[in-house]
Amino acid sequence: MDKMIEHGLLYDFYGELLTDHQKELYEKAVFEDLSLGEIASDEGISRQGVHDLLKRCNKALEDYEEKLGLVKRFYKIKEKVGKIHKLADEGSPSDDTLNMIRKLADEIVEEL
Amino acid sequence: MDKMIEHGLLYDFYGELLTDHQKELYEKAVFEDLSLGEIASDEGISRQGVHDLLKRCNKALEDYEEKLGLVKRFYKIKEKVGKIHKLADEGSPSDDTLNMIRKLADEIVEEL
Structure with a gap:
């Protein structure tokens, strides 16, 4: 499945388990389709920081699916x-x- | 609903999100119906320690239900x-x- 759609679905099911900050960044990246650079400047953190945070979000969502299998x-x-x-x-x-x-x-x- | 049944149900849905150690203690208390003292001596920790750990498990399970509402x-x-x-x-x-x-x-x- 398309990685983007898959993560969107994972977020629908497990997004509530992320922190507010994680949710905010994740929605900007996945639903508003902003670039890493745009999010970085919005949030006042580095591009790399945004990248790492999103990667951790995806990992967390995948781990929840691994454990609960809701999708x-x-x-x-x-x-x-x-x-x-x-x-x-x-x-x-x-x-x-x-x-x-x-x-x-x-x-x-x-x-x- | 009976607290015990309610927590059993929460555990059915969210137990996989607890750590292995939490799961072990929880199952002894809720499914094997061991006393705090029995679990404490099994695990080599204090009765109070078992009590606190179980309380944290219940809180974690209730928080998951609050967020995901699977039950x-x-x-x-x-x-x-x-x-x-x-x-x-x-x-x-x-x-x-x-x-x-x-x-x-x-x-x-x-x-x-």
């Missing part, structure tokens, strides 16, 4: 929800179809 | 899955029922 879980549940949709789209679903819907719903809880 | 989310999704089940239990579901199932499935993704 991975998100994709798995999204897939199951997609399947429920598809089954519910069958005009008059058979008992088998309804059973599959129930099973998928249970699997969602098991993922949590 | 709260778990209950919300479980409720929606229960509703999907109930709707799928209707023998030959109407279009409205199928729409509700689709809507609930979408709401689950939105909770994530």
